[in-house]
Amino acid sequence: MPPAAPAVLKGQVIKHGFSCSTADLNLDSKLLLTEKEFKDFFDFTTNNKEIDYTISEKVYNHWNEKLLKNNPTWVGLSVFSNDNIPLAMNFIPWFRNKNPNQKIIVGGNGTSEEEFCVEIRPYVDHVIRGEGELALIELLKGNIDYPGIDSAGEQIDDLDQLGYADYSDYNLAEYDRFYQEDVVQITGSRGCVRRCTFCDIASQWPKFRWRSGQHIFDEIKKTHQEKNVRHFYFTDSLINGNQKSYIQMCELLAEYNNTLEEKVTWGGQYIFRKKKSIPQDYFEITAKSGAFNLAVGVETGSDRVRDDMRKHFHNDDLDYFIENFSKYKITCSYLMQIGYPTETQKDFEETLALFQRHHPYVVDGTILGCTLGTTTSLLRKAPITTNKDDAIIVRDQGTVAEELYWTSATVAGLDFKERTRRRLVAQRVAESYGWSIISADRELRNLSNRIEEWTEFLNNQKEIS
Amino acid sequence: MDRIFKQSERNFLNPKTPHCHELCADCVGTEGRHGWPILEVRRNKELVMQQEIVNKTVLKISVPNDCRRNLFEFEFINKKPDDTVVEDGNIIADKQIIIKNFQLHNANFTQIERFTRYYPIWPEDFEHKPRSIQSSTLSFNGVMKFYYTNPPLEYFKKFKNQGYFDQPHIRKEIENNFEKTLTILQLHG
Numbered sequence: 001m002p003p004a005a006p007a008v009l010k011g012q013v014i015k016h017g018f019s020c021s022t023a024d025l026n027l028d029s030k031l032l033l034t035e036k037e038f039k040d041f042f043d044f045t046t047n048n049k050e051i052d053y054t055i056s057e058k059v060y061n062h063w064n065e066k067l068l069k070n071n072p073t074w075v076g077l078s079v080f081s082n083d084n085i086p087l088a089m090n091f092i093p094w095f096r097n098k099n100p101n102q103k104i105i106v107g108g109n110g111t112s113e114e115e116f117c118v119e120i121r122p123y124v125d126h127v128i129r130g131e132g133e134l135a136l137i138e139l140l141k142g143n144i145d146y147p148g149i150d151s152a153g154e155q156i157d158d159l160d161q162l163g164y165a166d167y168s169d170y171n172l173a174e175y176d177r178f179y180q181e182d183v184v185q186i187t188g189s190r191g192c193v194r195r196c197t198f199c200d201i202a203s204q205w206p207k208f209r210w211r212s213g214q215h216i217f218d219e220i221k222k223t224h225q226e227k228n229v230r231h232f233y234f235t236d237s238l239i240n241g242n243q244k245s246y247i248q249m250c251e252l253l254a255e256y257n258n259t260l261e262e263k264v265t266w267g268g269q270y271i272f273r274k275k276k277s278i279p280q281d282y283f284e285i286t287a288k289s290g291a292f293n294l295a296v297g298v299e300t301g302s303d304r305v306r307d308d309m310r311k312h313f314h315n316d317d318l319d320y321f322i323e324n325f326s327k328y329k330i331t332c333s334y335l336m337q338i339g340y341p342t343e344t345q346k347d348f349e350e351t352l353a354l355f356q357r358h359h360p361y362v363v364d365g366t367i368l369g370c371t372l373g374t375t376t377s378l379l380r381k382a383p384i385t386t387n388k389d390d391a392i393i394v395r396d397q398g399t400v401a402e403e404l405y406w407t408s409a410t411v412a413g414l415d416f417k418e419r420t421r422r423r424l425v426a427q428r429v430a431e432s433y434g435w436s437i438i439s440a441d442r443e444l445r446n447l448s449n450r451i452e453e454w455t456e457f458l459n460n461q462k463e464i465s
Numbered sequence: 466m467d468r469i470f471k472q473s474e475r476n477f478l479n480p481k482t483p484h485c486h487e488l489c490a491d492c493v494g495t496e497g498r499h500g501w502p503i504l505e506v507r508r509n510k511e512l513v514m515q516q517e518i519v520n521k522t523v524l525k526i527s528v529p530n531d532c533r534r535n536l537f538e539f540e541f542i543n544k545k546p547d548d549t550v551v552e553d554g555n556i557i558a559d560k561q562i563i564i565k566n567f568q569l570h571n572a573n574f575t576q577i578e579r580f581t582r583y584y585p586i587w588p589e590d591f592e593h594k595p596r597s598i599q600s601s602t603l604s605f606n607g608v609m610k611f612y613y614t615n616p617p618l619e620y621f622k623k624f625k626n627q628g629y630f631d632q633p634h635i636r637k638e639i640e641n642n643f644e645k646t647l648t649i650l651q652l653h654g
Contacts, residue, residue, distance in 0.1 A: 345471075345473075348474075349473060349474065349477065352474060352477035353477060355477070356477055356479070359479070421469050424469050425469055425470055425471075425474050428469075428470075428478065428484065429474070429477045429478055429479075431482075432478045432479035432482040432484060433479045433482070434482075
């Protein structure tokens, strides 16, 4: 799927009278390299595997040419997530060395990592932290004291003031056709109404901020009419965080879809709520608005574990939602976690039972699949690890990635090895009922790498002792 | 792969879906004049293993979930006419293979002759030569056939027309429990 950040920033920059062109360097490297080279490059960037020097040089030279093509005043690089930091730390110094006089800005979610900002600072002119739309405009105007420019950013309160995303530089046909047709991303809100214990989104966006349903609808309609794109994917942590705004958007889209032969569809992350809080026409209007493939954080089949996670819904709510999704033909996928620190064997088996119980919805096409992840990784800024008074895990000190390697302090024997076992069992059980495991190959490859690391760690421990 | 499951977890697998599993065969080989016996194992006509059976040997065969039908052929291939050593009318050494049991999902087939057929290549001077016999001892070159469909539990629940499994309380007892099914089959089959 085309990345949203460059398009969102371009929309904002153009709105304020500057010129701008964007590029998706990920896609460029995929188009440039052979399948084998790309796999090596991917392993190099995400799994720290060694790579043939000629491959990285080939990619970097290509990117260099692409970035400087329009003789820009500024080059802005968006580091999407922590996973992209190793690549950014490799490429940006290379780019700086090649172009000592080029003005460079770096931004994106990767800049939420303090260490990265410190390390990258000598190679760039400015680091924009937090939400970049307003800070970038101020930087272009020369106001480098604006919050977020080389300092902690402030959350934008009014999202309706921002420009619409501009995908005009993208050749959408070059992306994998997940929906068989062009699809673009859109942002309806930032932050989250929940404070799930495993999630660090609140460290980035402490407050939940949303656009009005009308504003979101206007962007969808404009993009549909101008770019002939009818599929939209929300980048939000949850689409239906603000019920009022959500229902307004759905009503406008349902009305618009009524006038179209080929309907607009939208998908993204979505939360199930207590069934008593759901208005009467909720599912019907959601279906008519074009809801498609909603990614729902179901997480577990155990109410007890879900309570521990502070998800605020139970299996009877889940059953109510999925039954209505089935009735109104709203498709979805489940985001699952295996081996949460308080997950006992009984809880785990309740998750296995969920795969069994919701099998009919897989068969009727309501559930398109689920993610199982690699094994539960606990982020450093997530509430579960910041609440020191009530620590429920012990990190395996000395491992390469301590987010991944930890042992439960409340469930005996729940360590990385046991979580790996449960993860594999969960996949086998889910697949036996026809569940499609999203990104299973990639996750199992990651798991294989992690097991290697873990074994090496254990061997080192033995040597030390 | 199958060993990652705890018994209670295995009950959650869809019993109607073929799944990858392991078939283990506990074999005992005895040495003849020209050495130890060799066993070839084929699955659906495809050779999956060739193994010399020296004393106690456990064969571990990975069974993929690529098809429902699993016809295993265990072929004793290297017996020569003079492998049997006879002194004073007594056999003092002989090359042969005993397949003691099969293991599927940690459950033992202890009476494998009830689930298999052995097709020996009889020596010419044998008078009684049935086409196949029920025996767990392979005394002559020839093939032992073992067949089931994947998932195995579903197959063995229907193995022969037991009638016994039609009783509601027995049906409940064996649902999803391979070991129990096999025990009942072996005791009451």
